[in-house]
Amino acid sequence: MKANDRDRPVIRPLPAIDRARQVTEALAHYVEDARLQAGDRLPAERELMAALAVGRSTIREAIRHFQALGVIETRKGSGTYLLKPVSRDTVHMPLSLDTTHQRDALLQTLEVRRGIECEAGMVAARRRTARDLAIIEEKLDEMERVHIAKGTSGPEDLAFHLAVYDATHNPLFRQLLEQMREAFERFWSHPFDRQDFARRSFPFHRTLFNAIAAQDTEAARRETLKILDVVEEDIKEMSR
Numbered sequence: 001m002k003a004n005d006r007d008r009p010v011i012r013p014l015p016a017i018d019r020a021r022q023v024t025e026a027l028a029h030y031v032e033d034a035r036l037q038a039g040d041r042l043p044a045e046r047e048l049m050a051a052l053a054v055g056r057s058t059i060r061e062a063i064r065h066f067q068a069l070g071v072i073e074t075r076k077g078s079g080t081y082l083l084k085p086v087s088r089d090t091v092h093m094p095l096s097l098d099t100t101h102q103r104d105a106l107l108q109t110l111e112v113r114r115g116i117e118c119e120a121g122m123v124a125a126r127r128r129t130a131r132d133l134a135i136i137e138e139k140l141d142e143m144e145r146v147h148i149a150k151g152t153s154g155p156e157d158l159a160f161h162l163a164v165y166d167a168t169h170n171p172l173f174r175q176l177l178e179q180m181r182e183a184f185e186r187f188w189s190h191p192f193d194r195q196d197f198a199r200r201s202f203p204f205h206r207t208l209f210n211a212i213a214a215q216d217t218e219a220a221r222r223e224t225l226k227i228l229d230v231v232e233e234d235i236k237e238m239s240r
Contacts, residue, residue, distance in 0.1 A: 009033040011043070011051040023052055023062040031086040042072065042080045067178075070171040103239035109180060110235065114228050116176055117161075121220035124167035125212045132167035133213055139163045140209050147202055152195045160205060164212065194238055201230035 011030050027042070036042070043051070048059050063080060066072040071084045124132070143156035158181070165174040204226040211219035 011048070023048075023054055023058055024065050026052060027062055027066070028086050031082065036082050036086075038082055038084055040082050041078075042082065044079060065179075070174060103235060106235045106239075107232070110228060110232055112180070113177070114225070116173065117228065118221045118224045120165050120168050120173040120177075121208060121212065121224040122217040123170060123173070124164050125215050125217045125220040127169050128167040128212055128215070132163070136160065136163040136167060136209055136212065140205060143205065144202075152199065153202075157205070164208070167212065194234075197238065198227075198231045198234050200234075201227040204230070 009030055011026060027048075031042070042048075045056065045059055048054075049056060052059070063072065063074065066086070067074070071086050072080055072082055074080045124136075128136070139156065139160040139162075143153045143160050146156045147153040161177075162174060165177060204223050208220060208223035208227065211217075211223050
């Protein structure tokens with residue numbers, strides 16, 4: 001074995017407990033020990049699976065966590081790359097909520113989302129750049145196309161909102177809301193197994209975009225509230 005291979009940081013296998021959390025920590029340790037810099041490529045998914053003795057879904061959950069933190073990105077056909085330095089101190093805020101009663105859990109989540117998402121819309125309206133606006137509109141156009149074709153557009157809706165969060169130029173908005181979504185993934189996408197959940201909020205996404213484009217912070221807040229008001233109404237109606 002070459003000397004430089006012997007000096008290469010080793011990713012150690014994990015015991016079969018709390019795998020996703022351990023993979024997240026192991027990746028942070030590896031990046032720090034290997035002194036990877038922004039732009040460096042992370043080990044391939046298969047290499048991570050073999051080294052850590054975990055499945056593909058666990059690796060992808062850890063990758064999504066770091067994507068939510070805005071420190072890595074996955075490039076199709078190329079791999080996963082570091083955007084910012086990661087260390088053992090990289091922020092990790094596990095969220096917990098009693099999801100036995102889905103209605104109550106969703107309403108509690110919504111109370112927090114209202115404060116964060118309204119502020120995100122206002123900050124995005126104030127700080128957005130021309131490039132931000134182009135990305136938000138691109139995501140909105142795709143959301144509208146899919147919604148018209150299929151009557152639902154969950155992933156495209158999420159992509160639109162993530163683009164709004166990115167336009168704030170404050171990574172905490174995306175981190176907090178992405179971690180909330182991941183924590184409650186089981187019922188976040190289609191609560192009550194209803195594909196039509198919050199469908200009536202569809203038109204307000206265009207008006208939210210218009211407010212952000214006009215840099216009208218109060219209008220951005222109002223349109224965000226309209227979207228979340230529909231969400232609350234559907235939670236209460238569909239949980240009866």
